[in-house]
Amino acid sequence: MKRTPVTSSNLASVGYDPTTQTLEIEFKNRSIYQYVDVPENxxxxxxxAASHGSYFNGCIRGAFIYRKVSR
Incomplete structure (x- = not known):
C-alpha cells in the first residue's frame, strides 16, 4: 500500500485503501500496522489533524481491529 509521510513524533507515514477500508500506519520505530473497517472520513x-499522533491516539487506537504486518 502506498503511504504518505506525515509530520509526527510517533507516526512516519499513513496509507489508506478505500476499497477495503484498510488504514495502514508506519510508526517511527518502522513497525507497520493495518487497521480494518476504517471509514474514509x-x-x-x-x-x-493538527496533530496526527493525537488524532491516532484519541480516535483510532483501541477503536479498530488491527494486525501487525511488518517488523
Whole structure:
C-alpha cells in the first residue's frame, strides 16, 4: 500500500485503501500496522489533524481491529 509521510513524533507515514477500508500506519520505530473497517472520513480527519499522533491516539487506537504486518 502506498503511504504518505506525515509530520509526527510517533507516526512516519499513513496509507489508506478505500476499497477495503484498510488504514495502514508506519510508526517511527518502522513497525507497520493495518487497521480494518476504517471509514474514509476517519482517514481524512487523521490526515487533516493538527496533530496526527493525537488524532491516532484519541480516535483510532483501541477503536479498530488491527494486525501487525511488518517488523
Amino acid at each position: 476517519v482517514y481524512n480527519e487523521l490526515m487533516q
